[in-house]
Amino acid sequence: MAVVFERPKTLIKKPFTYCPGCHHGLAQRIIAEVIDELGIENKTIGVGPVGCSVYIYQFLDTDFVMGAHGRAPAIATGIKRTQPDKIVFSYQGDGDIAAIGTAEILHAANRGELISSFFINNAVFGMTGGQMAPTTILKQKTTTSPKGREPKSHGFPLQLCEVLSACQGSAYLSRVALTNPKLINQAKRSIKKALLTQIEGRGFSLVEILSPCPTNWGMSPQEAVDWLEKEMIPYYPLGEIAVKEGILHA
Amino acid sequence: MKQKETMRLPSGRVIIDQEFCKGCSLCIRICPREVLGLSNRFNSVGYYPAVVESAEKCNGCGFCAQVCPEVAISVYRG
Ligand SMILES: Cc1ncc(C[n+]2csc(CCOP(=O)(O)OP(=O)(O)O)c2C)c(N)n1
Ligand code: SF4
Ligand SMILES: [Mg+2]
Numbered sequence: 447m448a449v450v451f452e453r454p455k456t457l458i459k460k461p462f463t464y465c466p467g468c469h470h471g472l473a474q475r476i477i478a479e480v481i482d483e484l485g486i487e488n489k490t491i492g493v494g495p496v497g498c499s500v501y502i503y504q505f506l507d508t509d510f511v512m513g514a515h516g517r518a519p520a521i522a523t524g525i526k527r528t529q530p531d532k533i534v535f536s537y538q539g540d541g542d543i544a545a546i547g548t549a550e551i552l553h554a555a556n557r558g559e560l561i562s563s564f565f566i567n568n569a570v571f572g573m574t575g576g577q578m579a580p581t582t583i584l585k586q587k588t589t590t591s592p593k594g595r596e597p598k599s600h601g602f603p604l605q606l607c608e609v610l611s612a613c614q615g616s617a618y619l620s621r622v623a624l625t626n627p628k629l630i631n632q633a634k635r636s637i638k639k640a641l642l643t644q645i646e647g648r649g650f651s652l653v654e655i656l657s658p659c660p661t662n663w664g665m666s667p668q669e670a671v672d673w674l675e676k677e678m679i680p681y682y683p684l685g686e687i688a689v690k691e692g693i694l695h696a
Numbered sequence: 697m698k699q700k701e702t703m704r705l706p707s708g709r710v711i712i713d714q715e716f717c718k719g720c721s722l723c724i725r726i727c728p729r730e731v732l733g734l735s736n737r738f739n740s741v742g743y744y745p746a747v748v749e750s751a752e753k754c755n756g757c758g759f760c761a762q763v764c765p766e767v768a769i770s771v772y773r774g
Pocket of ligand 2: 463464465468469664
C-alpha cells in the first residue's frame with residue numbers, strides 16, 4: 447500500500463507532553479516535515495523560548511538552545527552571525543514574542559536578520575495558567591480578564607505580523623492556522639518559504655501560527671478549533687503579509 | 697466488468713497508536729466518511745483513544761493524520 451501519511455524523520459518518536467487538542471505538536475510536526483524535505487536536519491539550530499513552546503527541544507531531532515523569556519531572536523542572531531552556514535530558527539509563543547520579547551523580535555526583523563521565527567499565537571499565556579496576553583482578542587475571557595478583554599483598560603490585541611511589516615528588514619511574513627488539511631498545507635508552504643528566505647539570504651522571515659489552547663480557553667479540543675475559526679481568524683486574517691523579492695542587504 | 701474495476705474507490709488503512717492518542721477527537725471531527733470513533737477502553741495514560749470503527753468506509757484520504765496534534769496516526773492507500 448502507498449504511504450499517505452507517516453511520521454517525519456526529524457520528529458523524535460515519543461508522545462508529546464502537550465494538552466489534548468493543543469496545536470504545538472501539530473506545528474512542530476509540520477516544521478519537522480519541512481526540515482526533512484529541505485534536507486537540512488544536520489545543519490539546523492532551533493532556539494526555544496519560555497512557555498509551553500519550550501518543549502520543542504524534546505521533539506525535534508536538531509540542535510537546540512533555550513533562551514530567557516523573549517530573547518530567542520537575539521540568541522538566534524548571535525548563532526546565525528557566528529555560523530552563517532547553519533539554518534537558525536526561533537519557536538516562540540505570543541506571551542514570549544509579543545509581550546516580554548517585543549524589542550528582540552522587532553529589532554531582529556528591522557535589521558533583516560537572516561533567521562526565521564515561528565510564532566505560536568494562542569491568545570493567552572498558556573504555561574502559566576491562561577493569563578491575558580497582548581494577543582488576547584476583544585471580549586475574550588482569561589484568568590486576568592474574567593469579564594472579557596475590553597480596550598479601555600486592557601488595550602487592543604496586537605497584530606504582530608502587521609507591526610513587523612513596517613520593518614524594512616522583513617522579507618517574508620505570513621499568518622496561518624492548522625484547523626483543517628487545506629490550511630495545514632498552506633501553513634507548510636509558508637514555513638518552507640520562510641526557511642528558503644533565510645537559505646537564500648533574503649532577510650528576516652516569520653510565520654505566525656494561530657493555535658488553540660483548549661485547557662486555558664476552557665473548551666473541548668473541538669470547541670477550541672471552532673472558536674479559533676470563528677473568532678480568531680477574523681481578527682488575525684490568514685495569508686502572506688509581506689513578501690519581498692531580492693536580497694534586502696544587497 | 698472492466699468499467700466496474702476502474703470505478704472502484706481506493707481503500708485506505710488507518711493505524712492509530714493507542715498510546716500516543718489523547719482522545720482529542722479532532723480526527724473524528726475531520727473524517728469525511730465517519731470511519732473513526734473513541735475507544736471505550738483507556739490507554740496507560742488514562743485517555744480514551746480514537747479507534748477505527750468502520751474500516752471498510754475508509755478511502756485513505758489522510759485527513760485524520762493531517763490534523764492529529766499527537767502525530768498518532770499513519771495512513772496507507774491501495
Ligand atoms: C523573565 C520571566 N518572566 C516570567 C516568566 C513566567 N512565564 C513562564 S511561561 C510564561 C508565558 C508564556 O506564554 P506564551 O509565550 O504565550 O507561551 P504558551 O505557553 O502560551 O505557548 C511566563 C510569563 C518567566 N519564566 N521568566
Ligand atoms: S496549556 Fe495551552 S499551550 Fe500549553 S500545552 Fe496546554 S493547550 Fe498547549
Ligand atoms: Mg501563548
